[in-house]
Amino acid sequence: MRTDNHATAQAVHDLGSALWFGGTVMGVAGVNKSGADLEEGIDRIRVASSAWRRFAPAQWAGIAATLLAGLRLTSVGGRRVLLQQGFGTVGGLKAGFAVAGAAATAYAAYSGTRIGRLAEERQQAHARIDVRDATLSTPGTPPELATWQRRQRVAQYAVPVLAAANIVCGSYLAQSYRTGATVRGVARRLMPSR
16 A cells, blocks of 8 residues: 655644644743742742753654655655646645754753753852742843843743744645645646736
8 A cells, every 4th residue: 555645744843833823822832821820039040941851852853843744745746846836835834834943942041041040040049039930030130040031031922933834834735735826836836917
């Protein structure tokens, strides 16, 4: 029995994207905020750091699935890039969102690591760590720690936005395989309007 490479690649891509997007939204809405319920500033940072460290392998597996299956989908749909108007443009945007999202994820992870290290250094020096949660500072937060928290906050919102944009472009491309969309796209390519 012959397998449908496109269907398999699409399923792997969509599951990877769902894992990536859902995990980052949970991180923004839950993990990074959950420390606010704790008394000590160091614990507010530690709980988020621990959760992200545990989720990182699953998150990177989702990103890898998205990128690798995306390459396979591009290979399978190669003729459409040439023949169907709009397919290549949206495919290029999708790839750009995926790569930018992976880079933003790496930067968010790096920022989180820096926050954790700075907090632990202060803890070892018996200095007070005053933060609202893992990404929100207070007026009493040391400037370097507050800077990394700001960077983390920007990155943590960029990641789900970029992952979502990748998913939206993927939905558009999947719909481009419908017969009517294919015929219109090829017709526009062959007979462009003036």
